[in-house]
Amino acid sequence: MLAITNKKHTNGLDYLDIETDLCKARIFLQGAQIDYFQPKGKPPLLWVSSADDYQPGNGIRGGIPICWPWFGMHPNPDFPQHGIARTRIWTLASIEMRAQQLELRFELALDEQDKRFWPHDSRVSVLFSLGDSLSVSLNNHNTGNRPISLTQALHSYFPIGDIHQLRASGFSGAKYIEFGAGPYPQEDDTVTFERETDRVYTDLGEVQWLHTPNGTIEVAREHSHSAVLWNPWIAKSQRLSRFNPDDYLGMVCLEAANVLDDGLTLAPGESHSLITHIRWWESH
Numbered sequence: 001m002l003a004i005t006n007k008k009h010t011n012g013l014d015y016l017d018i019e020t021d022l023c024k025a026r027i028f029l030q031g032a033q034i035d036y037f038q039p040k041g042k043p044p045l046l047w048v049s050s051a052d053d054y055q056p057g058n059g060i061r062g063g064i065p066i067c068w069p070w071f072g073m074h075p076n077p078d079f080p081q082h083g084i085a086r087t088r089i090w091t092l093a094s095i096e097m098r099a100q101q102l103e104l105r106f107e108l109a110l111d112e113q114d115k116r117f118w119p120h121d122s123r124v125s126v127l128f129s130l131g132d133s134l135s136v137s138l139n140n141h142n143t144g145n146r147p148i149s150l151t152q153a154l155h156s157y158f159p160i161g162d163i164h165q166l167r168a169s170g171f172s173g174a175k176y177i178e179f180g181a182g183p184y185p186q187e188d189d190t191v192t193f194e195r196e197t198d199r200v201y202t203d204l205g206e207v208q209w210l211h212t213p214n215g216t217i218e219v220a221r222e223h224s225h226s227a228v229l230w231n232p233w234i235a236k237s238q239r240l241s242r243f244n245p246d247d248y249l250g251m252v253c254l255e256a257a258n259v260l261d262d263g264l265t266l267a268p269g270e271s272h273s274l275i276t277h278i279r280w281w282e283s284h
C-alpha cells in the first residue's frame with residue numbers, strides 16, 4: 001500500500017501523513033521536519049515533546065529539525081540559533097517509490113529576507129527515504145562562482161525510555177568539546193548519562209548505537225565526521241521552550257553533523273550530502 005495525505009495541523013502547519021507497507025511517517029513542510037517515523041511492527045524511532053504545540057514560526061521540539069546553514073550560535077548574535085531552515089516552508093519537489101523505499105524530496109527556496117542571513121548562490125534540498133529504516137540526506141550545491149562555507153546538523157531526537165538506563169556506544173577514538181572546553185579524548189566506547197551532556201564530537205566513527213530498555217537504535221552517518229550528543233538534564237529542561245520539565249528522562253539527541261573542523265567548504269559547482277540512517281538494530 002501507499003497513502004500520502006496532505007493535512008493541516010490545528011495550529012495551521014501543513015504536513016504529509018504517510019503510510020507504506022513498511023512504515024508510517026509524518027513530515028511537516030515547515031523545516032521539512034519529520035516528527036514521526038515508525039517501522040511496521042516496531043516502536044516509533046523519533047521522539048517529540050508533548051509540550052510542543054506546533055506553532056508556525058517555531059521549530060518542532062522533536063523529530064529531526066534541520067540545522068542549516070549554521071549549527072549553534074552564529075557569530076552575529078542577531079541571527080537565530082541553528083540557522084534558518086527549521087522555520088522556513090519547504091516545497092515537496094518529488095515522490096518516488098524505489099523497491100519498497102518511498103523517497104520524498106523537499107527543496108528550500110530562499111526569499112530576499114533570507115538572503116540577509118545567507119547571501120550565497122546555492123541550492124539546498126533534503127531527501128527522505130522511508131522503509132523499515134529511515135534515511136535523511138541533506139544536500140548542498142554551490143551554484144555560484146565563489147567558495148561557500150557552512151555548518152549543519154540533522155538534529156535527531158530519539159525515544160530512549162529511561163535516560164538512567166541508556167548506554168550510547170560507538171564513541172571510542174573520537175574527541176569532544178563540551179561547554180566550550182576541550183577537545184577531550186573519548187576513551188570509553190560507551191557514554192552514560194548522569195548530568196547535562198552537550199558534546200560536539202569530531203573524528204567520530206560512522207555508526208553509534210543507543211542501547212535502551214526497549215531495544216537498540218542504530219544511527220549511522222555518511223559524509224560526516226562529527227556529531228552532537230545532547231541531553232539537557234534537570235536545570236536546562238526547565239529553561240527550554242516547548243519542553244516539559246521531566247522530558248529529559250525519555251529523550252536524547254544524537255545529531256549527524258558537519259561542524260568544527262568537519263564544517264563544509266564547497267568550491268564553485270561542488271555538491272555535498274550529509275546523510276543519516278536510523279533503524280532498530282537487530283542482532284543476527
Ligand SMILES: O=P(O)(O)OC[C@H]1O[C@H](O)[C@H](O)[C@@H](O)[C@@H]1O
Pocket residue numbers: 059081082198228230240241253
Ligand atoms: O533549543 P534549540 O535551539 O532547539 O537547541 C537545542 C540544543 O541543540 C543542540 O543539541 C545544542 O548542542 C544544545 O546546546 C541546544 O540546547
